[in-house]
Amino acid sequence: MARATISDVAAAAGVSQATVSRALRGSANVSPATRAKVEQAAESLNFTLSKSASTLASGRTMRVLLLVSGPLNTWFNASVLQGVYDVLAPEGYDTIPSFVMNREQLDRFFRDLPRDRNADAIIITSFEFDTALHDQLSALGMPVVGLNSPSTAGFDASIGIDNAAAITSGVQLLRSLGHRRIAFVHDYIPHDMVYGTSTRVTAFRTAAAQAGYGDDDIVMIGADHHDTTPAMLDVTAAGIVARLLSCEQHPTGIMGETDEFTAAVYKELRRQHLAAPRDFSIMGFDDASVSRTLDLTTLHQNPVELGNAAARKVLALLRGEAPERTHELVPATLVLRETTGRAPNGR
């Protein structure tokens, strides 16, 4: 049997199509009696409004795009999606995830976006845009909210964590524990589209200098290519540790860009029969589940809540209101666990 349309319902309920439309969308100006009649008719005909037809007629799609950088199945991205979904779904909006891995895909995304014109707003996560892209954003013609984007330019609203402040507190911790030489280890940072974590690298440099570390007391070690498979992560980490331990006077305080990456480095250090915090201190960033598994000291952030907040801003923008706070920076807080402690040599 063909699907019932709004006129079938109208006929069944003995009212006009317009009234059915109003009743079913919960609009005001419909008498309770009429509404009941309509709802009952719709129910018995197993009728529901067609989203496409509504969209075409109203111009509202009830969909919001979520653009994330890198794979969807990382702890951060998946949590953001969860958070966005949580607040959008009850409001009747679909969340449509898209992800891009490199600059080329990003450009294509923006080129094709109007073609799909199937969204009322877009949330963009963890991209470091150049000015060309900022212009693209403005040309979109829909609310754009940024999540963990280094700059707020081009966004109607944004939310992110305060990477710099968090890194600073981490550096302070290492210093107060007596670590004289400290290192920052991080994954490969692509040139064509920066993933946002580059902020942490520069923040570490700055924070260390401010904390009184000299250039010789700071060691930055980054992977020189992107690991594609999980197995490669161990290999990358082994290379990092080799470089770390071959420093003349190796650092005893180590910060990692993310928990995942830090976990791999930590594992390799243990393989070298070094123990934390006996021989060194190590801390991650994110408070992902792996940090809990390893009792890794870390900097806590909650990407689900970031997603929630971003979605709330979208909703406000869509209602034509200003979000409570247009550009928001939330702190990431230090979580002390078992992998940090007094520096081995004493002070």
Added chain:
Amino acid sequence: MARATISDVAAAAGVSQATVSRALRGSANVSPATRAKVEQAAESLNFTLSKSASTLASGRTMRVLLLVSGPLNTWFNASVLQGVYDVLAPEGYDTIPSFVMNREQLDRFFRDLPRDRNADAIIITSFEFDTALHDQLSALGMPVVGLNSPSTAGFDASIGIDNAAAITSGVQLLRSLGHRRIAFVHDYIPHDMVYGTSTRVTAFRTAAAQAGYGDDDIVMIGADHHDTTPAMLDVTAAGIVARLLSCEQHPTGIMGETDEFTAAVYKELRRQHLAAPRDFSIMGFDDASVSRTLDLTTLHQNPVELGNAAARKVLALLRGEAPERTHELVPATLVLRETTGRAPNGR
């Protein structure tokens, strides 16, 4: 400025709307010259087809729903999403994730689904359906493919891993390593909507019996409630371990329902100064990243590939073809790492 419509392009290119439509969708029967003219006109007007209008006219939405059980931000679910997205996106389909946490939400989902009628197909992950739900599936009127669903009833196609075979190989491993008493530890399994992992519980029982373990040599320990926060997982695991160690003659071979859960149990065991494989053997299930971090022996599966396969089946169904294999069961293979070894007491 208002957005250009297909007639603007038609006018600019000096052809009819129908021709523009054909040309832009790459349909055959358009002369190269005309196509070029149209494409150029579209380009200069910055025109792209409206998805909603296309949908309304054609009946095809170019969207597929992905219904998952439990939160979106678990390793498994996020990977499935990634896998589905990977094959659907290049074909022009949007992937729309939905997740439900309990039976009530599931019922609502099916009740509201036609209301949204905004999908051409649906992929359903990790649900154990009763017959009432099977009927719902058939009534959907669109291709339904199952992913890791215990039964194939009601699905047009399905794919999943062979939990039973995998569990059997795990049990065999423990037996050949000389473990006389073995345990299966698992998280709380809700009654209202089974998450699919219950299969593993029963599979363990069966496999153990077949491998010659007597009833007294098998210990099943499940959490008695659902942990909501990450912190609670440790508490749950502590309870599990307490029960495990308080067995008269405690088991030395342990299998866990998932890597995540097993990791928590393993952590608690280490906290009790027990070491694997010296004092016991432990293995997880999934080959999630945490198992690599901990060098945990596990049973490997690749949910990204499961997602790929499910999406390919959807595509085939949508083309009106039969999928290569309608109902597919792929093996999960044993990955030996550092946490399993000869039973402590010898044989």
Added chain:
DNA sequence: TTGTAGGCGTTATCAA
């Protein structure tokens, strides 16, 4: 509060 009627931007059928 309810009804009428035009329009939203395509696709698809049928001719030409």
Added chain:
DNA sequence: TTGATAACGCCTACAA
């Protein structure tokens, strides 16, 4: 290969 034209199913002034 191309062009008219009738759907597609709903929303929204506007009128009653």
